Amino acid sequence: MGPLANARRQAAMEVFVDDATTRGARVCSGGRREPGSGYFFQPTVLTDPPDDSQVMTQEPFGPVVPITRFRTLR
Numbered sequence: 321m322g323p324l325a326n327a328r329r330q331a332a333m334e335v336f337v338d339d340a341t342t343r344g345a346r347v348c349s350g351g352r353r354e355p356g357s358g359y360f361f362q363p364t365v366l367t368d369p370p371d372d373s374q375v376m377t378q379e380p381f382g383p384v385v386p387i388t389r390f391r392t393l394r
Contacts, residue, residue: 324359324382333361333382336375340386345369350383 324330330353337351350362363383369375375386 321363321383324361326359329382330359330361333364333380333384336380336384337364337366339374340366340369343370343373345373345386
């Protein structure tokens with residue numbers, strides 16, 4: 321996994337994760353900046369984020385993926 325484009329993208333990933341977790345989502349892996357030089361953010365898996373959370377309504381453009389349950393395909 322390569323670095324993000326700049327420090328603003330790292331901050332944006334933190335906002336996505338913080339917003340989802342304060343609304344009840346769970347971080348299954350990752351969720352933090354990688355220490356050291358470069359704009360690295362850990363690949364992050366969020367489970368059960370609310371439909372109105374930022375990660376579900378906006379494109380993160382970073383290594384954050386939401387996973388949610390559904391009952392039907394329609």
